[in-house]
Structure formats: C-alpha cells, structure tokens
Amino acid sequence: MSATSAVSTPQRGFFGHPRGLSTLFFAELWERFSYYGMKAILAYYLYRSTAEGALGLDKSFALSLVAIYGASVYMSGVAGGWLADRVLGGQRAVFYGGVLIMFGHIALALPIGVAGVYTGLILIVLGTGLLKPNISTVVGGLYAADDPRRDSGFTIFYMGINLGGFLAPLVCGWLGEEVDWHFGFGAAAVGMALGLIAYRFGRRNLGDSALVPPNPLPASERGALIGRIVGFSLGAVAVVAALVLTGLVGAEGVINLISAASVVLPIGYFVVMMRSPKTTSVERSRLTAYIPLFIAAAMFWLLFEQSATVIAAFADTRLDRHFLGFDVPPSFIQSINPVMIILFAPLFALLWVKLGKRQPSTPRKFAYALLLVGLSYVLMMVASQGDPAVRASFLWIIAMYAVMTSGELLLSPVGLSVTTKLAPRAFASQTMGLWFLASAAGQGVGAIVVRFYSDENAVAYFGVLGGVSIALGLLLAAGTKNIRKLMHGVD
Template sequence: MSATSAVSTPQRDFFGHPRGLSTLFFTELWERFSYYGMKAILAYYLYRSTAEGALGLDKSFALSLVAIYGASVYMSGVAGGWLADRVLGGQRAVFHGGVLIMLGHVALALPIGVAGVYTGLVLIVLGTGLLKPNISTVVGGLYDRQDPRRDSGFTIFYMGINLGGFLAPLVCGFLGEEYDWHLGFGAAAVGMALGLVVYRAGVRGLGDSAAAPPRPLPAGERGRVLGRIAAVVVGAVAAVALLVVLGVLGAEGVINLISLLSVLLPVGYFAVMVRSPRTTPVERSRVIAYIPLFVAAAMFWLLFEQSATVIAAFADTRVDTTVLGLSLKPSFVQSINPVMIIVVAPLFALLWSRLAGRQPVTPRKFGYSLLLVGLSFLLLMVAGQGDPAVRVSFLWLIAMYLVMTCGELMLSPVGLSVTTKLAPRAFASQTMGLWFLATAAGQGVGAIVVRYYSDENAEAYFGVLGGVAIALGVALVLGARSIHRLMRGVD
C-alpha cells in the first residue's frame, strides 16, 4: 500500500473525507480571505486622497500597480512549484508561503506609506507563489488516483476559496473604508495568521501527502544549483534597483518591465516545447492547438481581473451602492463574483452532464467565454453613458457579474482540464505552469491598458475592450473546427 493511500483510506472525519482536508479547507479559506480582503481595498488606498487617510497617488498609476501585482503573483507560482518539487516539498512550501504572506499584510498594515505597500506586495507575491500552486498538490495527495472521493474532495476545497473570497471584502472592506485602511490590511494579516494556526494544528493529518519533494535535487548538486539561482535573482534585483536609484527606471518603468516579462515567459515556453526533440509530432500539433486557447484565456483574464482595478474604480465613483436602503461600501462589490460562482456552478455542472457527448468542443467553449466576458463589458459601456457625475444603479454590476461569471465557468475549469490533455509528456508539469501564466499575461497587459481608464471615458473604455473580446470570441468559434483537428483526438 502506498503512503498516499495509507493517508486517505482509513480517515473519514470531514464529511466522509480524509481529516487533512479540513485542515487544507480552512487554511485556503483564510489565505483567500487575506488575499481578496487586501485586494478589495488596495486600489482605493493607493488613489484616494490623503484627507481620507490614503496615499493620494495618481489613479492610473494605482490601477496599473494593482494589475501588475496580480500578474506577479501568477508568475511567481512557476518558481514556487519548482521549489516544492525539487527542494521543499509541498507541505513546507505551503507553510513558508503563508508566513511570507502574513508578513506582507503586516507591512501593509503599518502606517509607513509607499514603502509599506512595496514591501508588502513583494512579500505577498513571494509567499503566494509558494503557497497557491502547492496547497492543491497536497489536497490531491490525500487520495489515491482511483479514490472515488477525489473530485468531491476538490469541490469541498474550492468551496473554501469562494467562501473566503465572499467574506473578505465585507470584513476588510468595511474596516478599511469605514475606519482605517491599515485596520483593513491588518484584518487580512490576522486572516492569514489564523490560516497558519489551523495548518500547524492539523499538519499531522496530512500524513505523507507532498511532504517530500518528488524530484529532489541530488545532495551534491543542491548547494551549487541554489547558489546559482540566488546569484541570478540577486543580480537581477540589484540591477533593477540600481536603475531606479539612478533615475533611469521609475516605478512605471518597473511595471512595464514586468508586463513585458509576463508576455515573454509564455512565448519562451511555447518555443521550447514546439522545438524540443522530446515533443512528438502529435504532441507538437497539440501544443500549436493550445496557442489560440492560451491567447483566448489571456484575453479573458485581462478583462476579468479588472474587478480589483477598473471595475473597483467604476463602483467607487460611478455606481450608487445603496441597495434596499442599505449603503454598501464600494469594496463589497468584489463579493459578488464568489456568490455567483456558488449559485451558478452547479447549473453548469448539470448542463454538461445533460449534454454529455453533445457538449461543445473546448475551442468553442473558450470562444463562448470570450463572448460572455465581452458582453459583460458592453453592459458596463451602457451603464457608463451620460454624465460622469450621475451614479448608475447597482443592478448594472449584478448583471455584469452574472454574465462574467458564466464566462468564467466556460473557461476556467475547462482550461485546467484541457491543459492536462494537451501537455506533452516531457513537459506535463511545466504546461500546468503555462496555464497560470495566461492569467499573468492577461494582467500584465492589463497593467498597461488600465492606464487609459477614467470616469470621463468609461463608455469608450468598456466598449473597446468588450468589442475586442467579442471579436476574438467570434474568431475562435469560427475556427474551432480547425483548432480541434490540431488537438489530435482531444476534446
């Protein structure tokens, strides 16, 4: 019997699942609470006036900084996955990542201005890169591959993500906007601290799941390899820091640099996989088929991830957040998507079950997702018409998030599945990292795009982006048959 099965089979302490699932459920819930809670108020803290206790930065720069932070989080996951696979193991990576995340929120909670923001964001990026890609690996290790509870276990785990994402803006947003921004960031730090307490208290229940690195560096090479990596990282950071100090590269230049990197990284991945002799002709065809899917995903996330940037700014200044006589905080808007997922996801699961073999092929699903996210932006375009001083109904955001969430459910879970199917055998793990780089690329490009938003040009901004997404969606639907042929038997 394997170590993994020894962990999973006899334990039925959490809704009939291994005891370790409860530990990971609540750890992820609190980690997502900290992530989305901080993100719900970050843009407001950056661009609102100093009279409101905020930093009073230029709004375009503030929105760009939030976007590039999101891109950096997803790029760091590639390095975090490698460290877990070769050095730390999943369990240690999750804990160390959580500590860095907590320290990042603590830095944001301190009233030290822009220095606290930059320090906090760097720590959270590094910590999330360690925790986020590896906690799912630990969940999977609780079960045998044939364990019938495996899929439902992941469903329970992802409910923790949405629960944390729902509660976070309500708590951190209320504290930050009503009382003090640093109190909101402090609540995010407390959330991650609670996650660490839960994790340490229940770590024994995880057994051997991802406890050791699956492909550890040989003892004789470990110091040399890690030393070289550290030297490259330190050298790159020092070079950028020197350019900043000399005035050659400002904060906006650093954002542009990271945006460029978010695009170049996946381009490099594709080039290596297509040209590698370890990629068979059939696999090469599948990789080529994956390219338009990747571009579609990047476009989708470019729009979707503006929830914490442009859509947050729109809710702040253009939307009447009074609902049923209650005056809601603009940050509460970011709780809508998790609620929509909880409500709509079972309907999509039922739809796919009913359609069975009549389901649209994956390229068409991706095309439909772009049509939906584009439509959601066209709804904001209509809402943004007229006098910028006149606030529009909160129902516009409800409708927008409903349409956008349907698009998310057409792409996000489908994308994970098709990535595993199209990945060349020699690049299986790296291709999963490539899927997350689609989100990084979308937000990296978004960091440039959001600079063009203002209250006065909201109609044009949402209309152009929505139109581009719809045009790309139509092209993908029309080309779905050709792309599907390149997938060589993968649906």
C-alpha cells in the same frame, strides 16, 4: 501525477471526495481571504487623499500598480512551480509560501507608507508564487487521471476560494475604509495565519499527493544552483531599485518592464517545455493544444481582473451605491462575484456530473467564457452611457457580475483541471505555474490598458474590450475540433 498518489489518499470523506480536499479547501479559503481582502482596499489606499489616511498617489498610476502587482503574483508561480518540481515538493512549497504571504500582509499593516506597500507586495508576490500553483497540483494529486469526480472536486475547491473572496472585502474593506487602512491589511494577515493553521493540522489527509519533487535535482547540485538563483534574484531587485532611486527609470518604467516580461515569459516557457527531451511526442501535442486555451485565458483574465482596478474605480465614482436601503461601501462591490460563485458553482458542478460525457469540451467551455466576459463589458458600456456626473444604477453591476461569473465558472476551475491533465509529467507543477501565467499576461497587458480608462471615455473603453473578447470567443469555438485532436483524448 503518479498513480500511487491517488491510491494512497483517502478516497471519500468530504462530500464524496478525498478528505484531503477539505484540508486544501480551508487553507485556500483563508489564503484567498488574505489576498482579496488586501486587494479590495489596495487601489483606494493608493489613490485616495492623505486627508483620508491614504497615500494620495495619481489615480491612473495607482490602478496600473495594482494591475502589475496582480501580474507579478502569477508570474512568480513559474519559479514556485520549479522549486516544487525540483527541490521542495508541492506540499512544503504551499506551507512556505503561506508564511511569506503572512509576513507580506504584516508589512502592509505597518504605518510606514510607500515602503510598507512595496515591501509587503514583494513578499506576497514571492509567497503566492510558492503557494498558488502548488496547492492546485496537490488537489489534482488526490484523484486518478480518469476519476470522473475530478472536475467536480476542482469546482468545490473553487468554492473555497470564493467563500474567502466573499468574506474578505466585507471584513478588510470595512476595517480599511471605516476604521483604518492598516487594520484592513492586518485582518488579511490574520486570515493567512488561519490558513496556515488549517493546512498544518490537516496535512496528514493529503497522503503522498505532491509530497516529493517529481523531477528532483541531484543533491550534489542543489545547494550551488539555489545559491545562484537567490543571488541572481537579489541582484535583479537591487538593479531595479538603483535605477528607480537614481531616477534613470521611473515607477511607470518598471511597470512597463514587468508588463513586457508577463508576455515574454510564457512564450519562453512554452518553448522550453516543447524542446525538452523529457517531453514525449504526445505531451508535445497536448502542449500545442494548450496554446489557444492559454491565449483565451489571458484575454479572459485581462477583463476579469479589472474588478480591482477599473471596475473598482467605476464603483467609487460612477455607481449609485444606495441599494435596498443601504449605502454600500465601494470595496464591498468585490464581494458580489464570490457570492455569485457560491450560488452558481454547485449548479455547474452538478451540471457537469449530470451531463457526464455529453458536456461541452474544454475548448468550447473556454469559448463560451470569452463570449460571456465580453458580454459583461458590453453591459458596462451601456451602463456608462450618458452624463458621467449621473451615477449608474446598482443593478447594472449585479447584471455584469452575473454574466462574468458564469464565464468564470466555464473557464477557471475547468482550466485548473485540464492543466493537470495536459501537463508533461516532468513539468507537472511548472505547467500549473504556466496556467497562472495566463492571468499574469492578462494583468500585465491590463496594467497598460487601464491607463486609458477615465469616467469620460468609459463607453469606448468597455465597448472595445468587450468586442475583442467576443471576437476571440467566436474564433476559438470555430477551432474547437482541431484543438481536441491535438489533446489526444483529454477533454
């Protein structure tokens, strides 16, 4: 990030933060509304029966498809980060990404069956790859590197994400489950359109934060290279489609390939940045420190992102959803986490400001996050004990999300912030894309793992995953001192 970006941007005007934060807050709110609204009903639309207006696919395959879609969304962030760094700049990448996302939700809203699902998901994957890493880079560009409001600003931004995430299942979930699935997907398209409007009219508040590419391609090379990239991408899609249509590779085979890519891609990207002559020795050391943080984040998201797969299925068939006199639709369960974020985030933001230099270091926050998400799965393990035909109390899911959400606030907004600080300057947006590859890797592995879930083996499923997360959290806590040395003053 250049020093000029922080100077040229209005410094106060949104709860003591730059005015540009409000623009990005509302744009991300509506983008996340569209994302989580669609995701709240996607699994149910895939595996429920055709008599209910759904597609009637195999349940295990449906959960795996939702997980691999999530992985693909975040894998595309690397390409989106590269385009922002070399061609578009962060601000334009955010806008173009939003347009693609909107058209993706429109495709899902059309009653054309599986074709609409695959078309819509591909467009959303491409659009989110442009928008998601770059909007966070623009947020980071509103602040100087040593601005003490930085973590607090990212936490406020994160509240916008979760306000959208709270509203989305209530609106899209109700429309999808009670009216028509395609009305639910249509509401997601409207949400993204509102996000684009908020961004377009508030863009003047962003100043020059991520306005131009930090490492632009020479004009003479730009057209030819982009043409090759587009040609390669279209060719790859055509090859995969041909393999599926001819029966040489089934849909599960494609899922396995993407799962493998979700692990291989971040490894390759670390190698590229480490070996680049544009990466200084200090930046290389900071990237080394980033590796254990990346692994911790991948493990965290492997568990957390099962909210739309395994936990959604648990809520559908194993949870007593009669609560406080209401019969809660299963899609509404996914609003619990955003509600808790909205309640807890201000407390965490105030805590970091209050503690100042005395707050836990980033590696220790990540360690605590792993311990908490592991504990949340232990709670699910306890809730799953007994006869699978007997539904668990609704209080178990509330307790699970309370613990998981606390872990999320220790990792996700802090991870966004530390990534902008540890990123090599020549790879600013691409390193943010690498941060989202942690979620891709977690969900890519999760696409394989969720196949082992069933109502009958829920105790073992939640217990094993929870135990692995707790063990990794303890290991990270033990290595915190060495990691901090590699971070060269970033904390």
